[in-house]
Amino acid sequence: MAGVTRRRARRQRAFRWTIVTLLGIFFLLPLVAMLEFTTRGPNGTYTLETWKLLVDWGQLGETYPDLATGVANSFGQVLLTVALTLLLLVPTVVWVRLRLPRLRRVVEFLCLLPLTIPAIVLVVGLAPVYAWVTYFLGGSALTLTFAYTILVLPYAYRSIDAGLSAINVRTLAEASRSLGASWATVIWRVVLPNIRSAVLSAAFLTVALVLGEFTIASLLNRSNLQVAVNLLGKSSATMSVAVSLTALVLAFVLLMLLSLVGGGRRRTSLKETR
Amino acid sequence: MRISVARTVALLAASSVALAITACAPPEKESAASNSDAAKAVSVSDLGGLDKLVEAAKKEGQLNVIALPPDWANYGEIIKAFNTKYGIKVNSAQPDASSQDEINAANQLKGQDGAPDVFDLSGAVASANTSMFAPYKVATWDDVPAALKDANGTWVNDYGGYMSIGYDASKVPAPQSVADLLKPEFKGKVALNGDPTQAGAAFSGVVMAALGNGGSADDISKGIDFFGQLKKAGNFLPVDPTSTTVESGQTPVVIDWDYLNVAQGAKLQGKMDWKTVVPSNAVVGSYYVQAISKDAPHPAAARLWQEFLYSDEGQNLWLGGGARPVRADAMAKAGTIDQAAYGKLPVTSGEPVFLTDPQTAKAKESLATNWAKAVG
Amino acid sequence: MTVVTPHPDPVAPAPGVRPAPAARRRISLPGRDLLGVVPFFGFIVLFLAIPTLVVVIGAFTGDGGGFTLDNVSALGTSYILEAFGRSILLSAVTAAIGAVLGGLLAYALVTAKPDGVLRRVVTSASGVLAQFGGVTLAFAFVATIGLSGFVTVFLRDHLGVDIYAHGVWLFELPGLLLVYTYFQVPLMVIVFLPALDGIRPQWREAAESLGGSTWQYWRMVAMPLLAPPFLGSALLLFANAFSAYATAASLVSQGSPIIPLQIRGALTSEVILGQQNLGKAMALGMIVVVALVMWLYAVLQRRSTRWLG
Numbered sequence: 001m002a003g004v005t006r007r008r009a010r011r012q013r014a015f016r017w018t019i020v021t022l023l024g025i026f027f028l029l030p031l032v033a034m035l036e037f038t039t040r041g042p043n044g045t046y047t048l049e050t051w052k053l054l055v056d057w058g059q060l061g062e063t064y065p066d067l068a069t070g071v072a073n074s075f076g077q078v079l080l081t082v083a084l085t086l087l088l089l090v091p092t093v094v095w096v097r098l099r100l101p102r103l104r105r106v107v108e109f110l111c112l113l114p115l116t117i118p119a120i121v122l123v124v125g126l127a128p129v130y131a132w133v134t135y136f137l138g139g140s141a142l143t144l145t146f147a148y149t150i151l152v153l154p155y156a157y158r159s160i161d162a163g164l165s166a167i168n169v170r171t172l173a174e175a176s177r178s179l180g181a182s183w184a185t186v187i188w189r190v191v192l193p194n195i196r197s198a199v200l201s202a203a204f205l206t207v208a209l210v211l212g213e214f215t216i217a218s219l220l221n222r223s224n225l226q227v228a229v230n231l232l233g234k235s236s237a238t239m240s241v242a243v244s245l246t247a248l249v250l251a252f253v254l255l256m257l258l259s260l261v262g263g264g265r266r267r268t269s270l271k272e273t274r
Numbered sequence: 275m276r277i278s279v280a281r282t283v284a285l286l287a288a289s290s291v292a293l294a295i296t297a298c299a300p301p302e303k304e305s306a307a308s309n310s311d312a313a314k315a316v317s318v319s320d321l322g323g324l325d326k327l328v329e330a331a332k333k334e335g336q337l338n339v340i341a342l343p344p345d346w347a348n349y350g351e352i353i354k355a356f357n358t359k360y361g362i363k364v365n366s367a368q369p370d371a372s373s374q375d376e377i378n379a380a381n382q383l384k385g386q387d388g389a390p391d392v393f394d395l396s397g398a399v400a401s402a403n404t405s406m407f408a409p410y411k412v413a414t415w416d417d418v419p420a421a422l423k424d425a426n427g428t429w430v431n432d433y434g435g436y437m438s439i440g441y442d443a444s445k446v447p448a449p450q451s452v453a454d455l456l457k458p459e460f461k462g463k464v465a466l467n468g469d470p471t472q473a474g475a476a477f478s479g480v481v482m483a484a485l486g487n488g489g490s491a492d493d494i495s496k497g498i499d500f501f502g503q504l505k506k507a508g509n510f511l512p513v514d515p516t517s518t519t520v521e522s523g524q525t526p527v528v529i530d531w532d533y534l535n536v537a538q539g540a541k542l543q544g545k546m547d548w549k550t551v552v553p554s555n556a557v558v559g560s561y562y563v564q565a566i567s568k569d570a571p572h573p574a575a576a577r578l579w580q581e582f583l584y585s586d587e588g589q590n591l592w593l594g595g596g597a598r599p600v601r602a603d604a605m606a607k608a609g610t611i612d613q614a615a616y617g618k619l620p621v622t623s624g625e626p627v628f629l630t631d632p633q634t635a636k637a638k639e640s641l642a643t644n645w646a647k648a649v650g
Numbered sequence: 651m652t653v654v655t656p657h658p659d660p661v662a663p664a665p666g667v668r669p670a671p672a673a674r675r676r677i678s679l680p681g682r683d684l685l686g687v688v689p690f691f692g693f694i695v696l697f698l699a700i701p702t703l704v705v706v707i708g709a710f711t712g713d714g715g716g717f718t719l720d721n722v723s724a725l726g727t728s729y730i731l732e733a734f735g736r737s738i739l740l741s742a743v744t745a746a747i748g749a750v751l752g753g754l755l756a757y758a759l760v761t762a763k764p765d766g767v768l769r770r771v772v773t774s775a776s777g778v779l780a781q782f783g784g785v786t787l788a789f790a791f792v793a794t795i796g797l798s799g800f801v802t803v804f805l806r807d808h809l810g811v812d813i814y815a816h817g818v819w820l821f822e823l824p825g826l827l828l829v830y831t832y833f834q835v836p837l838m839v840i841v842f843l844p845a846l847d848g849i850r851p852q853w854r855e856a857a858e859s860l861g862g863s864t865w866q867y868w869r870m871v872a873m874p875l876l877a878p879p880f881l882g883s884a885l886l887l888f889a890n891a892f893s894a895y896a897t898a899a900s901l902v903s904q905g906s907p908i909i910p911l912q913i914r915g916a917l918t919s920e921v922i923l924g925q926q927n928l929g930k931a932m933a934l935g936m937i938v939v940v941a942l943v944m945w946l947y948a949v950l951q952r953r954s955t956r957w958l959g
Contacts (some may be wrong), residue, residue: 008864012761013761015758015761016759016762016768019755020755020758020772023751023755026832027775027832027835029800029801030787030790030791031790033790033793033794033800034794035801036792036800037757037793037799088689088693091686091688092687092689092690092920095686096687097869099686100683100684100687102685110698113698113939116889116940116941117698117937117940118892118894118910118937118940119893119914120895120913120914121705121893121908121937122702124704124705124708124913124917124929124933125700125703125705125708125928125930125933126704127378127382127704128704129696129697129704130382131381131382134383134384134386135385139383139388139389139943141385146693146696149693149697150697150807209781210898211787212781212784214895214896215895215899218899219914219917221367221375221382221383225786226785226786229786230370231370233518233785233900234516234517234518235516235517235518236518236575237518237522237804240789241790242732244786244789245786245790247786248778248786249447249707251778251781252774252775255774255775255777255778256770256771256774258774284670372919372920374920374923375918375920378918395920396920396921398923399920399923400919402923402924432940462797462814462818467699468903469903469904469915470921471915471921471922472906472915472919472921474920474921477921508815508816508817510817512818512822512902512904513797513821513903513904514902514903514904514906522798523798524798525795641921641922642922643728643729644729645729645905646905646906646907647728647732648905649904
């Protein structure tokens with residue numbers, strides 16, 4: 001038995017490294033190419049000009065004002081979307097679990113609904129809604145927060161729902177209610193700290209999604225990082241590629257950090273249910 | 275499950291009520307701008323002369339323009355000149371947008387400070403949206419040929435040009451006719467500025483190809499076939515040409531307006547030998563349209579912008595970008611035209627063709643059904 | 651789910667405990683509990699239900715208002731049908747490739763240490779790459795195999811291979827196939843990994859102690875267990891590719907080969923005007939396709955959670 005297991009382990013290792021290497025090349029090649037592209041100088045030389053400019057934020061904003069606006073808008077959208085998603089979802093999901101279990105299926109269904117409605121479709125229907133949003137709140141790019149919250153709903157819901165399933169919300173709530181805590185206190189002080197890692201992973205998914213969003217911003221005539229980068233690609237290809245690569249690497253580092261903070265626990269995915 | 279069904283029904287009902295509300299556009303905000311004297315002025319004399327207009331515009335301090343790429347018809351310089359001359363800040367939104375995007379933005383941002391003040395539209399989009407424009411006749415109104423303006427001043431043609439082939443002379447031989455592009459020397463090199471079902475420039479490119487291949491303004495199918503052949507020969511490059519792609523040598527041949535190709539050549543002078551040719555007997559012309567938004571948040575600045583564009587200075591700036599300004603003939607007669615720039619425009623041979631509305635409609639229909647098939 | 655009687659209150663105070671301030675509320679109508687979900691439902695109605703209804707109603711509305719079937723029947727026009735066909739082909743092929751490659755990679759990860767560096771790096775990278783499609787991805791591929799891309803130039807200068815000898819395919823359907831694969835594989839890793847994790851080593855040991863070979867184990871135990879989640883994940887990949895817009899939008903500028911680009915054309919074209927409602931009809935078509943796929947996914951999902959929870 002032991003020999004079989006060892007032989008299998010060796011076979012699996014060989015298989016593992018073959019697959020990882022092959023796919024690794026496929027996935028790293030474009031990233032390497034991006035790096036090579038951004039460092040191309042005239043006549044086959046290499047230069048770091050683009051990267052120097054990218055690091056120099058003040059200079060960058062002056063050279064490419066649209067890019068600076070796009071980046072600023074995207075960061076604002078990220079913060080607001082994370083806030084709105086959590087504010088909307090955490091109390092609702094907790095409340096439904098505690099007081100309205102009959103609604104649980106409905107809430108789940110609604111939260112997952114955006115998966116069946118592609119962003120390009122949503123944007124078609126959002127145009128008249130946004131005419132009203134503009135009327136009440138102005139035409140700022142930050143109003144896209146509402147649409148983005150819809151987009152992240154399925155992922156954030158999965159994450160938070162899984163987090164809540166892992167703890168005994170009811171007991172916790174009963175205990176704190178019996179000690180005289182208000183509902184707000186229960187959610188804010190008792191439940192939230194217990195599902196911290198789920199909330200964190202929901203927040204991260206939101207960050208990744210909002211930073212990468214192009215469809216809605218572009219078709220609702222508002223600027224964000226991706227729209228600005230796409231525009232920049234038509235006038236300064238190297239800079240746009242450099243910004244793309246930076247955003248990609250930043251997101252990767254963020255997710256790595258999260259996986260370390262989360263202690264290697266499984267993160268939410270579409271597959272993970274109940 | 276009965277309950278969730280009931281709730282879904284309730285949700286749907288609530289939605290339809292809400293939908294009924296949404297279906298109507300939001301009420302227009304009463305703003306100072308839309309009631310100002312400037313917003314009602316249909317000519318500069320309504321405001322008591324140009325000085326008064328300048329004063330009102332300066333008070334507004336800003337102008338929102340949209341879909342004006344800096345390298346398109348010299349708009350970068352024009353915006354800079356306007357800003358320097360009057361000290362009015364020009365906010366240039368979405369330089370890369372299409373004419374339809376301009377209209378969409380005006381609708382979506384209605385009543386906002388960020389809504390566009392003025393439009394620069396393709397003829398088709400302009401004639402479909404005249405209700406959104408405020409009529410205004412610039413001081414030089416009489417110089418504009420009657421065929422190139424609306425009699426009430428709702429819209430006015432601003433600049434135009436002819437379809438051309440721009441090419442990197444060091445990489446490809448000079449094309450004499452459209453059909454030359456099928457030769458093997460042009461393999462993987464010919465790009466068209468945009469998708470003709472979406473962008474006006476590309477649309478005219480297909481018309482040019484039709485004329486150059488024995489088709490006519492009434493039947494552009496020969497033009498679509500031509501691009502099909504170009505694709506089959508491996509010569510068609512399905513890349514959206516921009517100054518980046520031209521500069522990096524990715525798109526050595528670009529079918530585009532002559533003013534864009536000429537401007538490209540001027541920009542790359544010394545770096546690349548970028549030449550422009552208007553193919554013989556396939557001269558397709560088109561003018562763009564200038565209009566003021568009815569809901570302009572800066573009505574005085576919008577009108578001053580028009581005065582500036584149609585002044586000798588503005589017209590010569592367009593000319594400097596290779597475009598043919600609408601007052602060119604009158605200015606040539608009066609001797610106020612920039613002769614050097616005027617002389618540099620690409621030569622054309624043959625009668626230029628301007629599509630009539632029914633011809634355009636027919637061409638569009640043919641494109642919608644057949645374009646994807648030809649190049650797909 | 652047909653319970654109509656009020657559910658027992660989960661937070662009834664334990665005997666002898668000072669009644670909570672909200673004890674009074676407990677007696678009141680359960681309807682008051684509904685107040686707690688009003689913000690959520692309000693938001694859903696405004697930003698999800700209404701936009702969807704706008705699409706559905708718009709698809710059946712003529713240019714001058716009023717009911718019409720013109721837009722929906724226009725979906726039968728050859729160029730729109732072809733765009734749907736290409737969209738489905740693109741999604742199906744990249745879902746298949748993504749499912750196989752992603753499945754293999756996920757299996758490779760399962761055989762590694764659960765908390766090892768390899769697994770962490772690959773899952774994190776997958777998380778990023780699956781989300782980060784769009785403009786970034788288009789640029790990455792232009793930099794790689796664009797006309798003056800890294801690989802293109804390398805192959806041409808060093809190996810004498812011209813990958814564009816038969817036309818430039820990167821900006822067309824074949825290019826989209828390649829580029830979409832780039833985000834499909836990592837998505838497969840993320841969605842399929844939990845299912846593989848659900849396979850317990852004991853089952854294999856059990857199979858072996860009963861004298862089963864490796865092949866028998868795979869055929870009789872692992873495959874039947876993994877088939878539904880595998881197919882489910884593939885369906886999810888299909889829906890993902892079918893809905894994707896940004897990548898294609900920034901890569902393809904000619905011919906609008908796939909349906910999301912046709913929708914863009916209908917909304918922003920400056921040549922062919924007045925197609926807003928045709929765009930909504932196409933959008934409705936997309937919803938129908940994706941909803942169908944997601945329904946199948948849910949069915950498979952329900953089947954597989956029984957074993958691999």
